[in-house]
Amino acid sequence: MASATPSDRLYSESHEWHKAEGDTVTLGLTSFAVEQLTDVTYVQMKPKGTKLKGGDAVGEVESVKTTSDVYSAVAGEIIEVNAAAVEDPSLLNSDPYGKGWLLKIRVSDKAGLSSLMDAAKYDATYHA
Secondary structure, three states: OOOOOOOOOEEOOOOEEEEEEOOEEEEEEOHHHHHHHOOEEEEEEOOOOOEEOOOOEEEEEEEOOOEEEEEOOOEEEEEEEOHHHHHOOHHHHHOOOOOOOOEEEEEEEHHHHHHOEOHHHHHHHHOO
């Protein structure tokens, strides 16, 4: 069952959500991505302190079906990895927009956000 797509964040074509708050962006996977993966069994993110360019892979998630890279649309530095999601990947299945967030990035360049979709466009594209 798809949870409602929150309107307080932006979405990529590769199904990551980006929630900007000041100079920090929290990143996670959409419920659509999690549904496609089925049961997420493993989460690995790059460590705190990693510098990123927009479009970089920041880690990967594994499920019973496949392994998928996770990408950041923004440039910056990883300032926090969600240890709870790494230790308990099922958080992505149960709460992808809440407790299942993956990492936080201190943004040095927000230009990548302009390429992302709002919730309405994401839903129209992937839930039509």
